[in-house]
Amino acid sequence: MEEVPYLIIGGGIAGTTAAETLRKHDAESRIVIISQEPHPLYARLELSKSDTLLGRTPEEKLWLRNPEWYASHRIELYSGKKAVALDHSLRQVMLDDGTALPYRKLLLAIGVKPRTLGCPGEALTGVFSLSTLDDFRGIQRAIQSSERGERAMIIGGGFIAFEAADACRQSGLETTVLLRDPHFFSGSLKDRAGAMVTHALTSHGIHLIPNEGIEGIVGEETVRAVLIKSGKELPADLVIVGIGASSTADFVRKAGGEVRRGIVTDAALKTNLPDVYAAGDCAEFFDETMGEHTVLGNWTSALLQGRAAARAMLGDPRVPRTISIYTTSAFGLALVFLGDTALKAGRRTLDRGETGRENITQLLLSGNHLVGAVLINRNQELPALTRLIYDKIDISGKEQFLSDPSSDLRGFFS
Amino acid sequence: MGAMANSPNGNAHHGGGQPEKRKIARIEVDRTLCIGSATCIALASEAFALDNENKAVVQPGWKKHDDETLWEAAKSCPVFAIKLFGEDGKQIYP
Numbered sequence: 001m002e003e004v005p006y007l008i009i010g011g012g013i014a015g016t017t018a019a020e021t022l023r024k025h026d027a028e029s030r031i032v033i034i035s036q037e038p039h040p041l042y043a044r045l046e047l048s049k050s051d052t053l054l055g056r057t058p059e060e061k062l063w064l065r066n067p068e069w070y071a072s073h074r075i076e077l078y079s080g081k082k083a084v085a086l087d088h089s090l091r092q093v094m095l096d097d098g099t100a101l102p103y104r105k106l107l108l109a110i111g112v113k114p115r116t117l118g119c120p121g122e123a124l125t126g127v128f129s130l131s132t133l134d135d136f137r138g139i140q141r142a143i144q145s146s147e148r149g150e151r152a153m154i155i156g157g158g159f160i161a162f163e164a165a166d167a168c169r170q171s172g173l174e175t176t177v178l179l180r181d182p183h184f185f186s187g188s189l190k191d192r193a194g195a196m197v198t199h200a201l202t203s204h205g206i207h208l209i210p211n212e213g214i215e216g217i218v219g220e221e222t223v224r225a226v227l228i229k230s231g232k233e234l235p236a237d238l239v240i241v242g243i244g245a246s247s248t249a250d251f252v253r254k255a256g257g258e259v260r261r262g263i264v265t266d267a268a269l270k271t272n273l274p275d276v277y278a279a280g281d282c283a284e285f286f287d288e289t290m291g292e293h294t295v296l297g298n299w300t301s302a303l304l305q306g307r308a309a310a311r312a313m314l315g316d317p318r319v320p321r322t323i324s325i326y327t328t329s330a331f332g333l334a335l336v337f338l339g340d341t342a343l344k345a346g347r348r349t350l351d352r353g354e355t356g357r358e359n360i361t362q363l364l365l366s367g368n369h370l371v372g373a374v375l376i377n378r379n380q381e382l383p384a385l386t387r388l389i390y391d392k393i394d395i396s397g398k399e400q401f402l403s404d405p406s407s408d409l410r411g412f413f414s
Numbered sequence: 415m416g417a418m419a420n421s422p423n424g425n426a427h428h429g430g431g432q433p434e435k436r437k438i439a440r441i442e443v444d445r446t447l448c449i450g451s452a453t454c455i456a457l458a459s460e461a462f463a464l465d466n467e468n469k470a471v472v473q474p475g476w477k478k479h480d481d482e483t484l485w486e487a488a489k490s491c492p493v494f495a496i497k498l499f500g501e502d503g504k505q506i507y508p
Binding site: 013017049325327328334336377380 | 449450451452453455456457459463464465466467468490492493
């Protein structure tokens, strides 16, 4: 087959934005997207929202591109196909149907797959993960056919679990969340902010079981209960597993690509393989602002990386610097995750929150700089915090000021 | 005619066609649609902020961005919540 000038593996927001950006700057060359899911681009980030799961937002609103869009932009979408091997010396990608696709420039925007529990019973009817449109449809059907008072068991403590619990509760299901950790978002939140999230869920009627593991899922064909490590069998009619994501880049590693948590790239999203780039959830890129490699699994970052990778593929030497942002809202909380919010060695936190009030901003510091923040019901601070992170403002000696919830963070810039 | 001149199917964001070049005179966010993806803020930080329910709101400083940036922010909204209006007052996107 003829060499494809721009081959993109992955038809999600990173891959599609890359294709669109390439077309904007190169009107002639062939652009091919290989997509595993049999759909044009849709709004994956909406799949876990209560409005969508409960049908208040009709499914047709999820579509972000239709076949005419691909045709008019001359972007060739081959869906329902999966890349299984890469040979960078031959410069070609092998698909699961046996096709070999030679490329000039390759973008890997292959996303991630939901992590599984690895326990008995995961394949029972009524047990779901929530990553694809087909997963979504399954959960939506299960919720719609459930009767009030039936039991939903949510396993996990991240975004999917948080939003799925909200949808299940709103649908009238008795909703329990099983957490491995002491509280939600434990990779980002320390005790005070974590306790605020716990309180919000429990005061909205969610049963929260922290510090617990899963032994297995029980049922004949359909789920009946979840067996937890402490020995109890908790009845469940619907189970949603949202315990994070894992890499699908084994074929990249086998081809000599550097893969750690994700496919390792430089700041321009270039991998260690010639003319091979990576973007979106699958990429572990060098973040210029943080000065280290990181994986950002959120919609906006994937969109921005798709655009940036396309520009790099076109030879644009400018490396964009952006600050990650994503939000979620449920149980009376409006959360914003800004910058790099991962609690890890060498970082410390500062809390800005009013005692007795349902708001807190947990700042994450590295050395003399702010690297991230989680804002809970304090999102008016977003612009100032973004600037503190982006401009790498030295905050040494200002810790008391930062900790005072009534201090105006704009004071740093005046 | 008018707002739909360049999007004959009335569905410019789904279908084909080149990006609009018309000048933006006003921006609105439909907060019933907004899900707080914050993509608009990442692309045009002077134009958008979040209200206390994580819904995007247009900021007075939106004119600090050029039209291309604002078009990109609007077109990147995953729920088509950002409406752009031309100088004749007619909606030009979506």
